[in-house]
Amino acid sequence: MNGAHASIRDVLYDAPGPKAKRRIAFVTVISLLALAALLAAIVRRFYVTGQLDPKYWSIFLRYTTWRFIGRGLLGTLQVAAASSVLAFAAGMLLMMARVCRYRVLNAIATFIIELSRGIPTLLFIYFFFLLAPQFGLQLPSFWRITLPVSISAMGVTAEALRSGVNAVPRGQTEAAVSLGMRSASVFFKIVFPQGFRYVIPTLISEMVIVFKDTTYAYVVNYADLMQNAKVLISNYDALLAVYLVVAVIYIVINYLINKLAATVERRTRAAVAAAK
Amino acid sequence: MSNGKIISQEPIIELKHIDKHFGSLHVLKDINLTVHKGEVVVIIGPSGSGKSTLCRTINRLETIDSGEIVIDGSVMPKEGKKLAELRSQIGMVFQSFNLFAHKTILDNVTIAPRDVLKKSKREAEEEAMQLLKRVGVDSQAGKVPAQLSGGQQQRVAIARSLAMHPKAILFDEPTSALDPEMIGEVLDVMTELARDGMTMVIVTHEMNFARRVADRVIFMDGGSILEEAAPEEFFAAPKTQRARDFLNSLGDRESRS
Numbered sequence: 001m002n003g004a005h006a007s008i009r010d011v012l013y014d015a016p017g018p019k020a021k022r023r024i025a026f027v028t029v030i031s032l033l034a035l036a037a038l039l040a041a042i043v044r045r046f047y048v049t050g051q052l053d054p055k056y057w058s059i060f061l062r063y064t065t066w067r068f069i070g071r072g073l074l075g076t077l078q079v080a081a082a083s084s085v086l087a088f089a090a091g092m093l094l095m096m097a098r099v100c101r102y103r104v105l106n107a108i109a110t111f112i113i114e115l116s117r118g119i120p121t122l123l124f125i126y127f128f129f130l131l132a133p134q135f136g137l138q139l140p141s142f143w144r145i146t147l148p149v150s151i152s153a154m155g156v157t158a159e160a161l162r163s164g165v166n167a168v169p170r171g172q173t174e175a176a177v178s179l180g181m182r183s184a185s186v187f188f189k190i191v192f193p194q195g196f197r198y199v200i201p202t203l204i205s206e207m208v209i210v211f212k213d214t215t216y217a218y219v220v221n222y223a224d225l226m227q228n229a230k231v232l233i234s235n236y237d238a239l240l241a242v243y244l245v246v247a248v249i250y251i252v253i254n255y256l257i258n259k260l261a262a263t264v265e266r267r268t269r270a271a272v273a274a275a276k
Numbered sequence: 277m278s279n280g281k282i283i284s285q286e287p288i289i290e291l292k293h294i295d296k297h298f299g300s301l302h303v304l305k306d307i308n309l310t311v312h313k314g315e316v317v318v319i320i321g322p323s324g325s326g327k328s329t330l331c332r333t334i335n336r337l338e339t340i341d342s343g344e345i346v347i348d349g350s351v352m353p354k355e356g357k358k359l360a361e362l363r364s365q366i367g368m369v370f371q372s373f374n375l376f377a378h379k380t381i382l383d384n385v386t387i388a389p390r391d392v393l394k395k396s397k398r399e400a401e402e403e404a405m406q407l408l409k410r411v412g413v414d415s416q417a418g419k420v421p422a423q424l425s426g427g428q429q430q431r432v433a434i435a436r437s438l439a440m441h442p443k444a445i446l447f448d449e450p451t452s453a454l455d456p457e458m459i460g461e462v463l464d465v466m467t468e469l470a471r472d473g474m475t476m477v478i479v480t481h482e483m484n485f486a487r488r489v490a491d492r493v494i495f496m497d498g499g500s501i502l503e504e505a506a507p508e509e510f511f512a513a514p515k516t517q518r519a520r521d522f523l524n525s526l527g528d529r530e531s532r533s
């Protein structure tokens with residue numbers, strides 16, 4: 001592989017020769033034409049049904065529309081941030097319980113992790129939204145979305161952290177132990193900091209999942225981006241316009257998170273490679 | 277004893293009737309060994325004979341099935357605070373260095389004195405710099421291990437051990453992972469330590485070095501100590517056939533390469 005930028009494509013295929021290059025050019029042109037045709041068909045469809053009418057788009061010329069979208073985005077970001085922090089904290093505890101020396105804790109942590117990973121987020125949301133109130137647990141809507149999203153993400157987080165910790169060479173622990181360090185010190189000062197570095201990119205990628213899960217906020221009537229978009233749609237009937245704008249916002253944010261993950265991955269990979 | 281060195285009769289490490297299995301493999305068979313203060317014991321033997329395992333049982337990186345390990349008069353317990361304390365009194369230098377990859381060279385040397393001995397940062401760093409100077413890598417103090425050569429890393433590992441003021445240091449093939457041109461610099465540091473009176477247990481295939489620094493040579497094969505003698509005696513006239521075969525095979529290897 002040629003260095004840090006080798007992709008799976010470079011691994012699977014040889015560098016293209018002249019014949020392959022012609023074929024690639026051909027496929028590229030055909031794909032672009034097909035894509036253009038598809039887009040044209042879609043736009044035509046919207047035109048016919050009147051979705052391109054200026055009255056649906058003029059709302060985006062108004063400051064209040066953007067302020068409303070901005071409030072929704074802020075709500076989304078708050079839930080995403082709180083969920084990420086909670087999922088990390090809970091994931092950390094679960095990981096430690098899973099690797100510690102007490103069998104009971106190992107088993108309990110494994111069980112919780114499997115539940116967290118195996119149950120869809122929506123089910124956790126229904127639990128806090130529909131079931132919990134019957135037992136007298138009345139939560140504000142912020143927590144009705146944040147808790148289930150965190151619970152849904154903590155299992156994956158725990159497993160990511162565990163894979164990092166397991167990847168730290170045994171010799172690191174042995175060296176620390178033979179210097180007389182106790183197990184808590186060995187874990188927190190030697191093993192965890194290294195294992196954590198290995199999985200930073202994975203953890204950031206998981207933030208994308210958390211971020212997408214926040215769109216369930218509409219189920220619990222929490223004013224996130226999605227919820228406010230729905231309000232706009234029902235007020236102005238501007239289905240296409242609003243969804244398009246909101247989709248672009250989600251794409252941009254997830255793109256930024258992925259970009260961050262890629263940057264961090266490149267850096268940590270360089271650091272890990274240098275450490276070997 | 278060799279080197280004209282006078283060795284005290286004060287035992288630092290005592291292994292009494294140590295037995296150990298890896299599954300069905302009887303890897304250590306009734307090992308009895310006493311290392312006295314200031315003594316340099318070199319363990320040699322064919323690959324797989326249990327040298328590393330013996331070395332690692334001394335500070336309980338490996339558990340034992342039966343027997344007793346006594347460090348400077350204290351029986352080594354199976355676990356807990358006392359075990360950590362006794363481990364801190366016995367240094368260990370590994371074949372693969374095992375420097376802490378995420379810490380600078382200076383931090384590698386100071387972390388245990390600060391964490392275990394509760395030394396202040398300043399005190400630990402001052403001493404660490406002296407130790408790094410002693411092993412000749414003080415100019416690298418701010419770098420991370422990956423930026424150093426193997427020989428430099430192993431010398432840092434020795435400094436890291438010394439920072440705990442150990443009563444003895446165990447070396448498990450400290451030069452086996454090194455390029456040939458770096459072996460000398462590590463052996464020089466070890467020779468110096470031996471001269472300064474450090475108690476050392478060394479597993480090595482460097483026979484010239486063994487001849488030079490050992491007060492006593494232990495020959496192991498198949499999990500047992502087969503011979504135990506002063507180096508001049510052992511190398512001149514090994515008593516067992518297996519030791520003769522082993523030394524011959526080494527001779528072959530050296531003449532071939």
Ligand SMILES: Nc1ncnc2c1ncn2[C@@H]1O[C@H](COP(=O)(O)OP(=O)(O)O)[C@@H](O)[C@H]1O
Nearest residue numbers: 298301303321322323324325326327328329330
């Ligand atoms: N963790 C382990 N599990 C199982 N067998 C082991 C383990 N470590 C070492 N052994 C076996 O024990 C024997 C002695 O190993 P070792 O002490 O490393 O020998 P030496 O250092 O003399 O080459 C070998 O047969 C080796 O395969």
Ligand SMILES: [Mg+2]
Nearest residue numbers: 327328329449
């Ligand atoms: Mg070995």
